[in-house]
Amino acid sequence: MTPFSFEWHWNVDYLVFMGLLYIALTIVACGLIYCLVKTWMDLSAGESPPEAPPEQLIYRTRYQQY
Amino acid sequence: MDSPLIPEGVKRCSPKLFFLWTLPWLGLLAWGGISAFLCLYKGLNQTNMSNIFAFALWIVFDLAVIALGAGAFFTGFLTYIIGKGELKNIINAAVIIGFICYSGAVAMLGIDIGQPIRGWFIFWHANVHSMLVEVSFCITCYLMVLGIEFIPIILENRQLDKVPELHFFGHNLHEIMAVFAATGTFLSFFHQGSLGGMYGVMYARPFAARGGFYVWPWTFFLFILSAIAAGPCFTILCTKLAEKITRKKLVPDRAVQTLAKISAWLLASYMVLKIADTLGWLYGIVPKAGLQFMDFYREGPYGVWLVVAELLICGIVPAIILMIPKAREHGGWLITACLLTCTGIVLNRFVFIVVNLAIPVMPFDRFWSYLPTWQEWGIGMAVVGYGFLLFSLAYRYLPVFPMEKNLNPVSE
């Protein structure tokens, strides 16, 4: 399954098949790593406020008499 | 009781009612659990599979469910790669349906093979010329991608979203969703095709064998085309079912109509190519093997009605219905057409699997027939129960349908 392992053959069939597989897996892995790194950076960049306003505000805008 | 978990601005039924709703699905899962235990403990003799029917109900379910779950990758492709913005309102549901279909299929396969613990041999000792290896690799990788696509939806749960780490992670995943959608499309293209290729490369079985392009038999391309035609139909059906059960409109019409229209044209193209392939097979491979059309359909329950049902009633008819805008926009006709399309694709898989094996190749061999045991049904139904359960949980606690709030304003 992996290069240099038992039963691996350096021929076009293996190179194309496994090559495409490893490319796809690499893209997925890179995407995940990118997300993890960016998440780490976003957290380190200070406590940015979350997108939705806190719950209490909704009630405050709706029931202003209280 | 669980209101902090429910998304903002939407109504959900009481926890007690929800629990009652989950009971039949838990029942199906229990049936499946007992069946799985019996099959793993006592062996596959618990089924009615035999040396003639090496592939049977479970493989039919697997292929059908994977074909119907193609809506996930195709909708993702249309949304993130082609840029059809209206589909953003249905993509979450499509991803969840896809996840259910693929995880269910993989679980079923774990019971189906004779030595489940050796399942990893397909990867470690892979025979790169085998279509089944191609299928296994791509399905496993695609299930991972589906999981990755599912995570942001889960992280949008109200309570989970409050955790900054999870919030940012989900947000960042969503930002690069196009990368995962593209990889998912690539992987799906190959495994949907290889599932067809599995039968087309049985050159020694004239019923299934096909000519092709290089290493890919025509069934490779036909299976892809039928999957992307039926997948969106299945997504539409599940959405409509959810709308019926929740008694709410969940998805704007435009998203459904876009999917239906694309499905219509894909189905029509598929029917043209399928009929051409059938004729090519009938006048090429079949006489070369010394056989005739009726040799395949002369005995038992597997008669010519299968061809009529698959190609005409569940193929050409729904294609025509979906292509007519007035019919597509009419709820009843749309659901009928989607049901027929999905049935046609399931029939197509059934014919290639069960009917293919029932037909003898040696002249002195005979036709065989097959009916599944309750254990086989149990495993199959467990996937259905699992699907209902997971989708219900997702719908209850996650913002699966972004437009639900707008379409169903909650009056105070």
Next chain:
Amino acid sequence: MEKEHGHGKHQYGMVIDLDKCTGCGTCMTACAAENNVSVRPDESDKQRSIAWMQLFKITNGKEFPHTEVSYFPRPCMHCNENGRGHHVSPCVSVCPPTATQLDLDTGIVSQIYTRCIGCRYCQAACPYKARYFNWWDGYFPKGKGLERYLSPEVSPRMRGVVEKCTFCHHRLMRAKTKAYAEGRREIEEGEYITACAEACPAQAITFGDLNNPKHKVSQLIKSPYAFRLLERLNTKPKVYYLSTKDWVRKMADNYLPGEFKPVTKIGG
């Protein structure tokens, strides 16, 4: 019959003379005994019983007194091609974990039982139904004498794996070991024969090297009465059959009306 078995040093094959076969079933029994084939307490479910050598009964379909009956012993064909011209058996080309292989030097299609995951794709691909799946665990009850015939040279199979006729390749290893011990590199004709060929009381089965012109099998396959099962599928089996009867030859393959060409009788 042209010799297409050019590849590989040896191409072990079999010729079964159907005119001699009496349908006694000794080949089936000898095979099962030689290869540790498990039998179940209740063998009535023929769809799931294991018979590496399977005997079929065929008839010409005519009424008495013109009824003729013949028997078709069917081992694994050890196909040389997959039907599309690739030098690999139909079952070998589809096996996901490469648990079955066509050995190029001997022409034998072997099975690695400990690697087989039991997906049964090979069973679906084989047109001869020569592959058998272990639906149950092996059954060799003690105290009934069954354990006395077990061969130590053949590994028993566990539940969930596929098995099939191996042309008794353990006997090939035995013959090669013996030859090596005697200082020879090549084995003689007759030193390696399958259990079924050895046991057949009518001597209907001949086994040998199809590539070796001195071996009887390579001469027999040149007969105009020689044919193979499902020849048109181009699987290039290594099991040949002999029959002087046209109706038997016709039953070996599918023919469209008018396609079958009878063989003119040679001699008197």
